[in-house]
Amino acid sequence: MRATISDLPPAVLRGVSQVDLQSDYRTAICFVIALFAGGWRFGAFGLLGTAVATVTAWFFGAPRERVTLGLEGFNGTLIGVALVLYFDVRWVTVLLVILGAIMGSVLTAALNALLTPHDLSTLTAPFCVITTVMVVGAPTFARVWGGRGLASPPSAGHPGATVTFTDLWQGLFNGIGQVFFQDRFYVGMIFLLGLLFAGPLVALAALVSSAVGIVVALLLGAAAADIGAGLYGYNAVLTGIALCGTFVAPTPLGVLYALVGVVSATVLTAFVTDLFRPVGGHTLTWPFVLVTWTFLAAVPIFSGVRRATT
Known part of the structure; x- marks a missing residue:
C-alpha cells in the first residue's frame, strides 16, 4: 500500500528522529x-x-510503512545538516542537499534490496556514501568549494591530552549531539530529552555509550579537545542504541555484546578519521555502520545473543 500525501508531514518529522532509530513523535x-x-x-x-528524501521515496512508490515511520527520510536529514556545515548557507548548498537527498533515497532502496534478506538495516550508510562522495569531490568544483580549506578537528587549535572536568561532562552530552554534528552541550541535552520520550532504555543506552566512548578515548590518549567535543562519543552512542534493545535483545549477554560493539566503534573512529583525512573526507557515522552490521550479522552464530523482537 502506498502512502498518501497526508502521511508525508508526520513522516518528515519522524524522519528526523529515525537518525537515532526512533519513531516517537515527541522524540x-x-x-x-x-x-x-x-x-x-x-x-x-x-x-x-x-x-x-521522504517525498522522493513516496513518489517512486516506497512501502507506506517505511514512509510513515520516517525510515525513508533520516539519511536525508544527515545529508542536509552535514552539507550546510561543510559548505555554508549558499544556493549551491541547497542544490547539493536536494540532489544528495534524492540520491540517498535511491541508494537506501538499493541497499534495502541487498540487506533485507540478511535481516540487516541500511542504517546511515546512504548518508555516509553520499556525503563522502560530495565532500571528497567538492574541491574539483569552484562554485562548491569556494576556496575552502580542509576541516580540522578541535585538537588542531587546542592540542594536548590533559582532560579537564569540563571536557568530561560536556563531552558526555556532546557525544549525543554530535550524531547531528552539534557540539554545544545544551543541544545534546535536548537530544537526550527526546530519547527519554522514546524510552528510558534508549536514553540510558545513549548516555552510557557516550561515557564509554570517553573512557576508551581517555585510556588510549586521545586529544582532550576532541573528547570534549564529543567526537569519540557519537558513533558509540548510535552503536549502543542499535545493539542494546533496538536490534539485539537487552539480556545480560546482549548488554555485554552491545558494550563490546560500543568499544569497537570508538576505536574504529580513530581509524576512519585517519583514513579519510588525507583526501578531505570525514569520519561521519561510518564506524557505527560497519560495527553494527558486523555485530548483527554475527548474532545467528552466538547462541547467547538474540535479535530483539519487533
Missing part, C-alpha cells in the same frame, strides 16, 4: 528543536533533506 519534536537550538541553518537544511 522527533525534541530533535527538531535541538537542531534549531544548534543554529537555524541546521534545522532548516536538516528538514529540507528529510523532506526531499
Whole structure:
C-alpha cells in the first residue's frame, strides 16, 4: 500500500528522529528543536533533506510503512545538516542537499534490496556514501568549494591530552549531539530529552555509550579537545542504541555484546578519521555502520545473543 500525501508531514518529522532509530513523535519534536537550538541553518537544511528524501521515496512508490515511520527520510536529514556545515548557507548548498537527498533515497532502496534478506538495516550508510562522495569531490568544483580549506578537528587549535572536568561532562552530552554534528552541550541535552520520550532504555543506552566512548578515548590518549567535543562519543552512542534493545535483545549477554560493539566503534573512529583525512573526507557515522552490521550479522552464530523482537 502506498502512502498518501497526508502521511508525508508526520513522516518528515519522524524522519528526523529515525537518525537515532526512533519513531516517537515527541522524540522527533525534541530533535527538531535541538537542531534549531544548534543554529537555524541546521534545522532548516536538516528538514529540507528529510523532506526531499521522504517525498522522493513516496513518489517512486516506497512501502507506506517505511514512509510513515520516517525510515525513508533520516539519511536525508544527515545529508542536509552535514552539507550546510561543510559548505555554508549558499544556493549551491541547497542544490547539493536536494540532489544528495534524492540520491540517498535511491541508494537506501538499493541497499534495502541487498540487506533485507540478511535481516540487516541500511542504517546511515546512504548518508555516509553520499556525503563522502560530495565532500571528497567538492574541491574539483569552484562554485562548491569556494576556496575552502580542509576541516580540522578541535585538537588542531587546542592540542594536548590533559582532560579537564569540563571536557568530561560536556563531552558526555556532546557525544549525543554530535550524531547531528552539534557540539554545544545544551543541544545534546535536548537530544537526550527526546530519547527519554522514546524510552528510558534508549536514553540510558545513549548516555552510557557516550561515557564509554570517553573512557576508551581517555585510556588510549586521545586529544582532550576532541573528547570534549564529543567526537569519540557519537558513533558509540548510535552503536549502543542499535545493539542494546533496538536490534539485539537487552539480556545480560546482549548488554555485554552491545558494550563490546560500543568499544569497537570508538576505536574504529580513530581509524576512519585517519583514513579519510588525507583526501578531505570525514569520519561521519561510518564506524557505527560497519560495527553494527558486523555485530548483527554475527548474532545467528552466538547462541547467547538474540535479535530483539519487533
